[in-house]
Amino acid sequence: MSSGSVTAHVILDKPNYVHCGSDDPVTGNVRLLYQPSREMARNAELFGPLRVTLRFCGRAKTKIKRDDTWDRGRAPLFAVAHLVYDGPVRIAAGAPHPVPFAIHFPETVQTPSFPAFEPHDTRFNVNPDQPLPPTSRVHYNGFASKTFEAFVEYQLFGSVALPGINVTVHNPRDAEGPRVMYERARLPAPPVDPRPPRLVRGMLRAQNKLLLPETDRPHGFKEKAKAAFSSTYYPVAVFSWTCYAPTQVCRGQAIPLTVRAWPRVEDCTAPTLPEIRLLRCAVKITAHTCVRSDIHILHCHDAAAHVSLESWCTRTPPVGGDATATPFCEADGWAKTFNSVVVKQSPSTFKTVNIAQFYQMQISLTFALPGETKEFKHVLPITIHPPVRLQQALTQSQSQLGVGGLPSNSGVMRTDEDPSLPAYDEASKPPPKYTAAPAYPG
Numbered sequence: 419m420s421s422g423s424v425t426a427h428v429i430l431d432k433p434n435y436v437h438c439g440s441d442d443p444v445t446g447n448v449r450l451l452y453q454p455s456r457e458m459a460r461n462a463e464l465f466g467p468l469r470v471t472l473r474f475c476g477r478a479k480t481k482i483k484r485d486d487t488w489d490r491g492r493a494p495l496f497a498v499a500h501l502v503y504d505g506p507v508r509i510a511a512g513a514p515h516p517v518p519f520a521i522h523f524p525e526t527v528q529t530p531s532f533p534a535f536e537p538h539d540t541r542f543n544v545n546p547d548q549p550l551p552p553t554s555r556v557h558y559n560g561f562a563s564k565t566f567e568a569f570v571e572y573q574l575f576g577s578v579a580l581p582g583i584n585v586t587v588h589n590p591r592d593a594e595g596p597r598v599m600y601e602r603a604r605l606p607a608p609p610v611d612p613r614p615p616r617l618v619r620g621m622l623r624a625q626n627k628l629l630l631p632e633t634d635r636p637h638g639f640k641e642k643a644k645a646a647f648s649s650t651y652y653p654v655a656v657f658s659w660t661c662y663a664p665t666q667v668c669r670g671q672a673i674p675l676t677v678r679a680w681p682r683v684e685d686c687t688a689p690t691l692p693e694i695r696l697l698r699c700a701v702k703i704t705a706h707t708c709v710r711s712d713i714h715i716l717h718c719h720d721a722a723a724h725v726s727l728e729s730w731c732t733r734t735p736p737v738g739g740d741a742t743a744t745p746f747c748e749a750d751g752w753a754k755t756f757n758s759v760v761v762k763q764s765p766s767t768f769k770t771v772n773i774a775q776f777y778q779m780q781i782s783l784t785f786a787l788p789g790e791t792k793e794f795k796h797v798l799p800i801t802i803h804p805p806v807r808l809q810q811a812l813t814q815s816q817s818q819l820g821v822g823g824l825p826s827n828s829g830v831m832r833t834d835e836d837p838s839l840p841a842y843d844e845a846s847k848p849p850p851k852y853t854a855a856p857a858y859p860g
């Protein structure tokens with residue numbers, strides 16, 4: 419006579435948590451639910467030997483559309499079996515019975531070789547001892563062969579056995595195995611870049627009637643016609659501007675920017691120096707993703723695309739609104755500095771067997787001069803690193819962004835979640851405001 423059935427499910431303690439490196443354990447339990455057969459009492463208990471095994475797997479997979487077919491690239495990263503429990507068990511009917519576990523990611527890829535992929539393409543990494551890539555997913559709909567999908571994922575599969583007992587075991591299907599999110603090991607401190615912050619520069623020039631005093635502006639038809647056909651009728655105001663941006667940033671950190679704008683007195687002919695304001699500053703992080711398939715008829719098909727991931731924008735409020743509406747001035751070193759986008763959703767820069775992901779930062783600046791606005795856009799490469807250790811991240815958050823400036827999974831600090839990694843149910847917050855910087859040296 420059958421003793422009934424046992425249904426198993428793999429449950430993670432923190433399903434939305436991003437595990438950083440091999441020292442950050444994946445914890446949870448295999449939940450067993452016993453249902454006695456009809457011939458047995460409803461409150462019957464199940465006794466006997468129990469063996470619970472977890473299979474922990476990682477893979478990088480790509481799908482590239484070519485004409486009417488899809489070329490695929492499958493790269494297994496590791497597959498490790500863990501014996502979670504092997505011993506006697508006593509399960510009450512209808513009551514969940516948890517079998518706890520704690521397992522770790524391997525430090526590197528465990529696959530010895532990748533013969534299905536072209537080894538000489540330097541955009542990718544086929545070394546067998548390469549570090550595990552972070553969890554990533556990109557779906558790009560482009561034109562014809564530009565359409566592709568790519569993901570790096572890690573998954574747990576459970577298997578339960580009750581040897582010697584006449585009981586039906588319902589193991590979880592592969593599709594039900596929970597995904598575990600991963601990022602490379604935390605850094606002890608933000609990386610020190612030997613290069614100075616990247617400098618973007620330009621020049622602003624204005625020439626119109628607003629640079630003249632009211633009494634000197636053309637009023638009649640003849641004066642306006644003369645001004646329209648003369649290149650020297652109106653005075654000129656010339657400004658130089660610079661923007662300093664970092665070349666590297668860690669996940670969970672804001673990207674600091676410093677914008678300066680100052681008059682070039684030797685080139686100005688206006689009777690008084692006009693004001694210059696920063697109307698708008700926008701930063702957009704774009705991922706450049708390269709993917710490839712297995713070798714197909716002596717050739718690997720590949721594709722690449724730019725996908726916008728995170729963006730941030732600030733606009734100067736109306737004049738008199740608050741301090742950020744003030745123009746650039748000499749007392750502040752002609753500078754304004756602020757923290758822009760916080761990098762939290764984007765995985766760190768990586769390249770693995772069939773996927774490579776790099777980043778670009780687009781900076782858009784809009785300046786306002788009397789009667790004119792000027793807009794500039796610049797695209798710069800930027801490297802995203804894994805997050806720093808939690809204490810350093812909290813210290814930097816409080817000093818640079820305020821106590822609540824570093825993102826968390828719920829919008830507030832919780833002890834069981836990492837505030838420097840993706841906010842899956844984060845409450846929306848207004849972007850940080852820029853403030854005037856101290857006097858700029860030189």
